[in-house]
Amino acid sequence: MNDNPPLAELSRRLRTRKVSSVEATRHYLDRIARLAGPLNAFLTVDAEKSLAQARAADERIARGEASPLTGVPIAHKDLFCASGWRTTCGSRMLENFVAPYDAHVIEQFDRAGAVLLGKTNMDEFAMGSSNENSFFGPVRNPWDAAAVPGGSSGGSAAAVAARLAPAATGTDTGGSIRQPASFTGISGLKPTYGRVSRYGMVAFASSLDQGGPLAQSAEDLALMLGVMAGFDARDSTSVDRPKDDYAARLGAGVKGLRIGVPREYFTQDLAADVAGPIREAIRELVRLGAREVPVSLPNQHLAVPVYYVIAPAEASSNLSRYDGVRYGYRAPEYGDLADMYAKTRAQGFGAEVKRRILVGTYVLSHGYYDAYYLQAQRVRRLIARDFAAAFEACDVIAGPAAPSVAFDLGARTQDPVQMYLDDLYTIPINLAGLPGMSIPCGFGARGRPVGLQVVGNYWDEARMLALGHAFQQATDWHKRVPPGYG
Amino acid sequence: MLSPAEIRRIARLARIEVDDAQVAALGPELNAILGMVEAMQAIDTAGVEPMSHPQAFAQRLREDAVSEPDRRAEYQSVAPQVEDGLFLVPKVLE
Numbered sequence: 001m002n003d004n005p006p007l008a009e010l011s012r013r014l015r016t017r018k019v020s021s022v023e024a025t026r027h028y029l030d031r032i033a034r035l036a037g038p039l040n041a042f043l044t045v046d047a048e049k050s051l052a053q054a055r056a057a058d059e060r061i062a063r064g065e066a067s068p069l070t071g072v073p074i075a076h077k078d079l080f081c082a083s084g085w086r087t088t089c090g091s092r093m094l095e096n097f098v099a100p101y102d103a104h105v106i107e108q109f110d111r112a113g114a115v116l117l118g119k120t121n122m123d124e125f126a127m128g129s130s131n132e133n134s135f136f137g138p139v140r141n142p143w144d145a146a147a148v149p150g151g152s153s154g155g156s157a158a159a160v161a162a163r164l165a166p167a168a169t170g171t172d173t174g175g176s177i178r179q180p181a182s183f184t185g186i187s188g189l190k191p192t193y194g195r196v197s198r199y200g201m202v203a204f205a206s207s208l209d210q211g212g213p214l215a216q217s218a219e220d221l222a223l224m225l226g227v228m229a230g231f232d233a234r235d236s237t238s239v240d241r242p243k244d245d246y247a248a249r250l251g252a253g254v255k256g257l258r259i260g261v262p263r264e265y266f267t268q269d270l271a272a273d274v275a276g277p278i279r280e281a282i283r284e285l286v287r288l289g290a291r292e293v294p295v296s297l298p299n300q301h302l303a304v305p306v307y308y309v310i311a312p313a314e315a316s317s318n319l320s321r322y323d324g325v326r327y328g329y330r331a332p333e334y335g336d337l338a339d340m341y342a343k344t345r346a347q348g349f350g351a352e353v354k355r356r357i358l359v360g361t362y363v364l365s366h367g368y369y370d371a372y373y374l375q376a377q378r379v380r381r382l383i384a385r386d387f388a389a390a391f392e393a394c395d396v397i398a399g400p401a402a403p404s405v406a407f408d409l410g411a412r413t414q415d416p417v418q419m420y421l422d423d424l425y426t427i428p429i430n431l432a433g434l435p436g437m438s439i440p441c442g443f444g445a446r447g448r449p450v451g452l453q454v455v456g457n458y459w460d461e462a463r464m465l466a467l468g469h470a471f472q473q474a475t476d477w478h479k480r481v482p483p484g485y486g
Numbered sequence: 487m488l489s490p491a492e493i494r495r496i497a498r499l500a501r502i503e504v505d506d507a508q509v510a511a512l513g514p515e516l517n518a519i520l521g522m523v524e525a526m527q528a529i530d531t532a533g534v535e536p537m538s539h540p541q542a543f544a545q546r547l548r549e550d551a552v553s554e555p556d557r558r559a560e561y562q563s564v565a566p567q568v569e570d571g572l573f574l575v576p577k578v579l580e
Contacts, residue, residue, distance in 0.1 A: 097564060098564060100557070100560045100561050100563065100564060101557075193539070193540040193541065194540070194541055194543075206539075207538060207539035207540070233546075233548070236543075236545060236546060237539065237541070237543065239541065301525070302525060302526045302529065304522070305522055305523045305524070305525045305526040306526050308519060308522065308523055309523055309526070316500060320500075320501070323501070324566060325565075325566070325573050325575055326561075326562075326564075326565050326573055327564045327565060327566075330566040330567075334576060335576070336576055336577055336578060336579050337575050337576050337577065337578045337579075338501070338578075339503075339576075340575065340576055341501040342501050342502060342503035343503050345500070345501055345502045345503070346502050346503040346504065349502070354502055355512070355515055355516065355519070357500050357502065358493070358496050358497060358500055358502070358512065358516060359516060359519055359520070361496050361499050361500040362488070362492075362496050362516075362520075365496070365499060371527060372523070372527070374536050375526065375527055375529075375531060376526060377536030377537050377538055378531035378534040378535070378536050378537070379526045379529055379531060379534075380536075380537040381534050381535060381536065381537035382529075382531070382534060384537060384540070416515065416518070416519070417518045417519060417521075417522050420519075420522065421522070431540075432540060433539070433540020433541060434540075
């Protein structure tokens with residue numbers, strides 16, 4: 001194998017026996033060995049385990065029992081528990097944690113016969129927008145080694161962009177799939193809340209977290225979502241709703257589709273080198289038959305403040321389990337039990353995680369709960385209502401995934417609040433629980449990619465993917481590869 | 487906003503040890519975050535139901551019957567200290 005095809009093409013070659021899963025897996029393992037180091041995209045690779053899965057996949061293909069992802073090597077964000085694999089969540093707290101069970105998502109890929117290629121680097125416990133918060137060092141953007149890849153699914157995004165894996169899984173709580181996809185010029189999808197089971201997907205903020213795919217194209221996202229989506233009784237928020245045949249519906253086109261463009265998106269905070277490609281992408285969709293409709297999201301400016309109450313609150317609860325008792329890091333020296341807890345958590349967590357746990361603890365504490373947490377939940381409902389109203393006038397909403405292209409490593413680390421404010425386009429979608437997708441639509445300053453975010457109504461992933469597919473048949477941004485990674 | 491004493495109190499609630507230098511550094515950081523959050527506190531939300539998650543879920547119920555196998559040995563294989571099926575921790579009070 002001497003190219004790095006999209007997942008759909010690799011799947012075809014595997015099923016027609018033009019390439020074996022062992023060959024394909026070796027191809028990507030070799031690329032990882034040669035190219036992943038400077039990017040720091042992978043935390044765990046186990047060639048023997050991957051090749052054993054590849055051999056099993058080849059046998060399945062030979063028996064004629066293949067499905068689209070059988071034999072395809074997939075990289076997984078290190079937030080998904082995979083039995084027998086180290087699962088670190090980018091944290092010292094789980095540095096040596098070998099998961100004793102599989103996440104539902106991992107089981108789904110296993111059932112489909114996919115190959116686990118490796119575990120990717122990420123912001124610690126999914127808290128971050130640049131992949132600079134990993135205990136294991138930052139990830140670099142394949143387009144520019146001085147730039148961040150985005151976060152928290154930075155490792156998965158860099159891996160796909162550098163063609164070290166045909167596709168990868170990520171998670172998105174405030175933009176952690178869509179923003180890195182935008183920064184690295186690839187396609188990424190956060191499904192409707194409840195579409196993908198969170199069982200075995202280490203929890204950050206339980207009412208916001210959602211697992212989803214990162215890949216080279218909308219077609220590839222459709223194939224990935226077909227495997228990842230599905231009801232799981234073990235996740236109490238998993239919705240028992242049949243999944244669409246996303247791949248079959250890709251060809252629907254965009255004729256007559258009403259694209260809502262919120263007036264609140266185009267402010268002076270949006271960089272001109274991003275606004276240009278976004279407007280051009282919308283014009284392209286209109287050329288393809290869609291119609292642009294002005295809409296308004298009046299509470300757009302409240303989304304980031306609301307999120308930085310709700311997400312830290314939920315995180316403070318979810319991360320209380322890390323206490324050195326049942327798994328993970330335990331402080332080497334301590335006095336009594338309380339001291340063990342306090343030292344384990346002080347040493348095991350990084351600075352950003354501790355900041356968010358403290359904020360969350362504060363907003364949930366006696367005397368502050370109503371003014372902060374309950375109030376944030378009320379404003380959350382106003383934000384969700386804004387989208388419901390907008391969707392009366394349009395079918396999808398389009399805009400930037402981020403207010404700028406990828407920034408330099410170190411550029412935002414001194415000012416956490418500035419980093420938070422940059423999530424203004426992605427966060428509202430998590431608050432409302434809607435599906436959101438980012439697809440590449442051009443380049444901005446310094447040759448860094450720009451992503452178009454498409455937001456759909458609940459459960460409307462098929463229509464969003466069809467839009468992405470139509471756009472990608474008419475343009476070639478998604479085929480661009482960073483220099484040196486072709 | 488947050489005083490050093492309050493920061494220590496919150497850290498104690500969160501079971502995270504903080505030293506004097508960390509308390510000093512955390513002050514401005516946490517206050518910056520809470521300052522940013524202030525924007526949403528002034529909004530009039532009278533009569534608006536809090537939204538705890540995106541879907542109008544009711545908690546799914548299931549039969550009150552054993553459905554999971556006993557995997558204690560496996561799950562305890564990753565624990566820092568285990569004996570006779572029990573997780574070992576230091577005394578509650580020294």
